[in-house]
Amino acid sequence: MQSKAKRRETAAWVCDELEKVYPDAACSLTYKKPHELMIAGRLSAQCTDARVNTVTPELFSKYRSIEEFANADVGDIEKIIMSCGLYKSKARSIVGMCRKIIDSFGGEIPSTIEELTTLPGIGRKTANLIMGDVFHKAAYVADTHCIRICRRLGLTDSTDPLKTENELRDILPPERSSDFCHRLVMFGRDVCTARKPLCEECPLRERCKKTGV
Numbered sequence: 001m002q003s004k005a006k007r008r009e010t011a012a013w014v015c016d017e018l019e020k021v022y023p024d025a026a027c028s029l030t031y032k033k034p035h036e037l038m039i040a041g042r043l044s045a046q047c048t049d050a051r052v053n054t055v056t057p058e059l060f061s062k063y064r065s066i067e068e069f070a071n072a073d074v075g076d077i078e079k080i081i082m083s084c085g086l087y088k089s090k091a092r093s094i095v096g097m098c099r100k101i102i103d104s105f106g107g108e109i110p111s112t113i114e115e116l117t118t119l120p121g122i123g124r125k126t127a128n129l130i131m132g133d134v135f136h137k138a139a140y141v142a143d144t145h146c147i148r149i150c151r152r153l154g155l156t157d158s159t160d161p162l163k164t165e166n167e168l169r170d171i172l173p174p175e176r177s178s179d180f181c182h183r184l185v186m187f188g189r190d191v192c193t194a195r196k197p198l199c200e201e202c203p204l205r206e207r208c209k210k211t212g213v
Helices: 004-021 034-043 049-062 066-070 074-084 087-105 124-133 144-152 161-171 174-190
Strands: none
Touching: 004 161, 004 174, 034 049, 034 066, 034 087, 034 124, 049 074, 066 087, 074 087, 124 161, 124 174, 144 161, 144 174
16 A cells, blocks of 8 residues: 555545535435434445435434434334335334433434444444534545545555544545545446446546556
8 A cells, every 4th residue: 555645645636636526525315404314324224325315204204303213113113214124123223322312412412433333323434424414523434435446546455444444534634534435425426336437437547556446
């Protein structure tokens, strides 16, 4: 892997180039309230964001607050989210996380990675998403797009989400980290796909070190 100084330079260049292509960085999960992002993030596990966005309108119109989710019938939530897969465990954790927020955090979503990951069903990926989009703090969302693209660019060399997160934390400016991760998702869907990346159309091809990883 490149030196840290070189990776920092490359990361800044990638941030600049992706900003040109995707000036409006935004989360692909649809939500209006902070707790809705938390729940949508949980639903996105082993499921596409597009699929999650088809079930959350009904879910969020029926249960409008953390308190309502905490008191919800798990079976009813299961029926609404069934098409997202793993619906039984997801429904339990949605109710559980909202109960814990009320019991342990005074009804307010906690604002640190360490506290967020104590909530049922919330891993570091969703916790980072909340840190960036809700609290506007540094966020390193190491999803499949991020891991694949960052390896191809030589920014990271691991397939492990936590290691990838820590490697990016060393080289990405904190104030650009959240938007960078959102742009990687869009770029990973449009150009740098897993199976057939559109390398001839890629605005980052001159820095790509590991195409085909």
